[in-house]
Amino acid sequence: METKLPPAFLQRMRALLGPAEFEAFVASYRKPRTHGLCVNTLKIAPDELARRLGLSLAPVPWCPEGFSCDEAAQPGKHPYHAAGLYYLQEPSAMAAAVLLDPQPGERVLDLCAAPGGKTTHLAQRMGDQGLLVANEIHPARVKALVVNLERFGVKNTLVLNESPDRLEARFAAFFDRILVDAPCSGEGMFRKDPDTIKEWDEKQLEPHARRQLAILRSAAAMLRPGGRLVYSTCTFAPEENERVIAQFLDEHPAFDLVAPPPAPHFAPGRPEWADGRPALARAMRLWPHRVRGEGHFLALLEKRPDAGEPEPEAEAAADSRRRMRPRPTGAVADAVALYRRFEGEALTRTVDGDFALVGAFLYRLPDDHDTLPDLGGLRIVRFGWPLGAVKKDRFEPGHVLALGLPGDAFRRRADFAADDPAVRAYLRGEPLTRAGEAGWTVVTVDGFPLGWGKQVGGQLKNHYPKGWRWPD
Numbered sequence: 001m002e003t004k005l006p007p008a009f010l011q012r013m014r015a016l017l018g019p020a021e022f023e024a025f026v027a028s029y030r031k032p033r034t035h036g037l038c039v040n041t042l043k044i045a046p047d048e049l050a051r052r053l054g055l056s057l058a059p060v061p062w063c064p065e066g067f068s069c070d071e072a073a074q075p076g077k078h079p080y081h082a083a084g085l086y087y088l089q090e091p092s093a094m095a096a097a098v099l100l101d102p103q104p105g106e107r108v109l110d111l112c113a114a115p116g117g118k119t120t121h122l123a124q125r126m127g128d129q130g131l132l133v134a135n136e137i138h139p140a141r142v143k144a145l146v147v148n149l150e151r152f153g154v155k156n157t158l159v160l161n162e163s164p165d166r167l168e169a170r171f172a173a174f175f176d177r178i179l180v181d182a183p184c185s186g187e188g189m190f191r192k193d194p195d196t197i198k199e200w201d202e203k204q205l206e207p208h209a210r211r212q213l214a215i216l217r218s219a220a221a222m223l224r225p226g227g228r229l230v231y232s233t234c235t236f237a238p239e240e241n242e243r244v245i246a247q248f249l250d251e252h253p254a255f256d257l258v259a260p261p262p263a264p265h266f267a268p269g270r271p272e273w274a275d276g277r278p279a280l281a282r283a284m285r286l287w288p289h290r291v292r293g294e295g296h297f298l299a300l301l302e303k304r305p306d307a308g309e310p311e312p313e314a315e316a317a318a319d320s321r322r323r324m325r326p327r328p329t330g331a332v333a334d335a336v337a338l339y340r341r342f343e344g345e346a347l348t349r350t351v352d353g354d355f356a357l358v359g360a361f362l363y364r365l366p367d368d369h370d371t372l373p374d375l376g377g378l379r380i381v382r383f384g385w386p387l388g389a390v391k392k393d394r395f396e397p398g399h400v401l402a403l404g405l406p407g408d409a410f411r412r413r414a415d416f417a418a419d420d421p422a423v424r425a426y427l428r429g430e431p432l433t434r435a436g437e438a439g440w441t442v443v444t445v446d447g448f449p450l451g452w453g454k455q456v457g458g459q460l461k462n463h464y465p466k467g468w469r470w471p472d
């Protein structure tokens, strides 16, 4: 079905692209949007997933763990999606994490993170090692971010619900890499999400640009010297792209716009749409008439290594926190003891690290949590990996414990093939009739954990969380 586009938008695009390219651009809106999925390499290799799914998948040329697929394939309704084996993501959006290229062990910030498509991609590219801080300003949107991270089974994340300016002072020069996937006018999503068409207003482009610059300024302050930052939008408007980058570079002489690795599928940024500086051609544009994907803009920025050293006091404070690493005491120690009893009985492996109690819930903190600045007063949504709840004198495993470990980590498993009706019955919240050893049992699909059940007599009671259940 053809997408009906705002006349003012069409006029702008014709003026920017010229008549010939404009025709090709507009023709792309007569084609269906592109669907895709990004494989969770923490759980499965891309080629193995493609083989097991049996859907018609085409590799995304710029993302080794990405595939495009037909809408009819409905990968969101496959039990592997519930097992966190992939995230539904249109192919152009996969370019941001690839360009940022976060490494295992680094400190990475995703500043505008919800619903978490790029956060999950960053986490798996880091091998879930190091520290990933995912921030989302809107309280309602942060919930979707948490669910997506939980489904992916990532552990070394801190999820915050803050405005960028409130983070800036706390995390001065803290991060190795930062993604700013900025809120924008969404022109590149018109085909994917027609609601963005109704919200589009030419008069909003400048206010969007001001907000984008403010977010970028905060991000710049949080990047360490030598660190890298990706700025991305899903819009074509030069006001929100090349011109934001040009103004940012004027204000931040310690930053360079870095040439990306060769990317034959992408078009260069357009210096002539801003102030003409040639460096803007190092930005990247993904056009819906040139790639199998929606519209995006990406810029890779680097803070020069000599841009000033981290404050000595901040380094000293981090050192002393490392030295003072506390042993669990009191309620935390009691909770860990209960967890260890459960672990010995239900798991084949030990979860090591530092622990904290939030209410009755026991968390395994991220590996590098002791290098974090003081988080007092910040809205912390999730700090690490929630293992489960302490109930009087016993430990009840949480859903995310099941999703954060491979199938062979559990002593009792109820395993079903993906096409077994029991899998969908379990995901709908129904109890399963089956024989098995009494106790907490993980339900797996082809060996991949979906969640918990509790075997009582000839029945596996369903503990799949209510908010996650599939409709009848």
Ligand SMILES: C[S@@+](CC[C@H](N)C(=O)[O-])C[C@H]1O[C@@H](n2cnc3c(N)ncnc32)[C@H](O)[C@@H]1O
Pocket: 093, 111, 112, 113, 114, 115, 116, 117, 118, 119, 136, 137, 138, 141, 163, 164, 181, 182, 183, 184, 211, 215
């Ligand atoms: C393009 S979306 C992020 C999409 C996300 N990175 C993903 O891949 O799933 C931009 C996000 O920025 C958030 N946002 C809106 N205003 C903001 C502000 N002033 N500062 C920071 N983030 C903001 C929005 O709530 C939205 O979730």
